[in-house]
Amino acid sequence: MAIFRLPLSGDVPVTVAPWTNLFGAVGNHFSFLNVEVGHSSAPEVERQVLDNVGSYGKQLGRMGDALRVLLDHFEPKKPLTRDEKKAIRALCAMLDEIDDIKRAHGRQTPEKGPAE
Template sequence: MNPWLFPWLGMFKGPLSGDVTQDISPITSLLSPQFEFNFAGDRSIESEVVADVASYGKQLGILSEALIEIAEGKQGDALKRLQKLTIEIEAVKDRHKDKLEQTVKADLDKLKKDDPEKLKQLIDEYR
């Protein structure tokens, strides 16, 4: 080895030679990136609400306008927008409940076909 290269070796990083904590998702959206900070509930429901109903900023704006309206003793458009937003969010939640029910039913049907005894044990466990 050439001793003149050793001082320069610290400047170069090879693959996996540093702090490797990047989340690599197989599904990317290059044209419309969205940053997910902290989901308190069901991630799929919250991401659908943010993507299809209203962003966090939009939700906060509607809520703030409605709160100011109520504080001033009025009931106008801002309160109606908040009620509409609430209805749309509940509709997304209901759709996800239906999807969950369909998924569970399909899985139970498969278990019934593949291993009926295991299905009986599972049902008895939940009684």
């Protein structure tokens, strides 16, 4: 397996198997090159989730949207520490950046609430 190092990406293992990939369909597409993003203890389950439920981006997007809802309604039982507040601000900033990119591509984003 070849390892490619792209700018800011770290190691990206790439499997090139032209005879098995070129002539065999994976899902509804043919491929010459597969990018492996890690090893799964249940690769068939992971493949079925990706095919039937959603890509990693879609799954993460939905989790981010749900986290924003939870943060909008979050009332801590005790005051948050400086580091806890910083972690929440960092998450909200990341979610805002993702929303900006989605809007730039004409995608809908959730309403922003009081956690901002």
